[in-house]
Amino acid sequence: MMRKAFAGAAAWMTAVLITAALWGELPARWPEERDAPPFRCHADFSLADYASLFADMRELETDVLGALALTADGQPIDLFLFDRKSTYHQYVSHYFPEVPKRPALFIKSRGHAMVFAHRGPEFAVDVRHECAHAVLHAALPMVPLWLDEGIAEYFEVARGERTRGHPSMAGMRWTARFGRVPDLESLEALVELRDMTSTHYKQAWAWVHFLLHGPPEARDELRAYLADIAARTPPDVLSRRLRRRMPDLESRFLSHFRAWQRD
Ligand SMILES: [Zn+2]
Numbered sequence: 001m002m003r004k005a006f007a008g009a010a011a012w013m014t015a016v017l018i019t020a021a022l023w024g025e026l027p028a029r030w031p032e033e034r035d036a037p038p039f040r041c042h043a044d045f046s047l048a049d050y051a052s053l054f055a056d057m058r059e060l061e062t063d064v065l066g067a068l069a070l071t072a073d074g075q076p077i078d079l080f081l082f083d084r085k086s087t088y089h090q091y092v093s094h095y096f097p098e099v100p101k102r103p104a105l106f107i108k109s110r111g112h113a114m115v116f117a118h119r120g121p122e123f124a125v126d127v128r129h130e131c132a133h134a135v136l137h138a139a140l141p142m143v144p145l146w147l148d149e150g151i152a153e154y155f156e157v158a159r160g161e162r163t164r165g166h167p168s169m170a171g172m173r174w175t176a177r178f179g180r181v182p183d184l185e186s187l188e189a190l191v192e193l194r195d196m197t198s199t200h201y202k203q204a205w206a207w208v209h210f211l212l213h214g215p216p217e218a219r220d221e222l223r224a225y226l227a228d229i230a231a232r233t234p235p236d237v238l239s240r241r242l243r244r245r246m247p248d249l250e251s252r253f254l255s256h257f258r259a260w261q262r263d
Helices: 002-006 010-014 048-068 085-095 123-139 145-156 169-177 184-188 198-213 216-230 238-245 249-259
Strands: 032-036 039-043 077-082 104-109 112-118
Touching: 032 048, 039 048, 048 123, 048 145, 048 216, 077 085, 077 123, 085 112, 104 123, 112 123, 123 145, 145 184, 145 198, 169 198, 169 249, 184 198, 184 238, 198 216, 198 249, 216 238, 238 249
Parallel strands: 039 077, 077 112
Antiparallel strands: 032 039, 104 112
């Protein structure tokens, strides 16, 4: 819950002007350095225990961009990992004094994409979540908040768990049995990260799951919408585009989750 309330400031970050001349001040070498393109990982602890996380990381860019039919900008993304929460907070507050305290962060400053995380209880989830934001923002000039968070939620679980093993799946299948559909327009109206509740995160995840794995028209429209954003063409609102394509959008959503098998 706390993580949901404070993690992933991607949309907000893009609106923040960070003025310090940062990059020149960061240490050149870290005790542990590892490449998982486009990620350049720098850690103050051994990453030997995180082979499965880095296996996911090596595929993350391809997975995100492939699912959404987007193209990377080719720039590296620096990932700074800390053993201790206190060191992480000290480090982030030193270099980014304007940034509120959060358990993990994606920051884009002067075109330089960076992810910061510490080895907390949700370390791997935090890393995948923030790195998904970073990949998305490397491909798009902007992303609506709800969609940004829904996509990051989708990709935050271990690679093999994305389609069926997400913690929000069981609850969404259950509510779909009762005909309840999260209000897409309400999600689209969210503009401030602080207004996003844990329920909004689950709902955003559910719409993204539907868009990626529901009717082919849903994925087509999502991809066309994102392609418009990438091309800086005014994209209209995604819900309107989806309803033009699928007037029975809510019943399609319900059918998707009612029919989705656990395994
Ligand atoms: Zn996020």
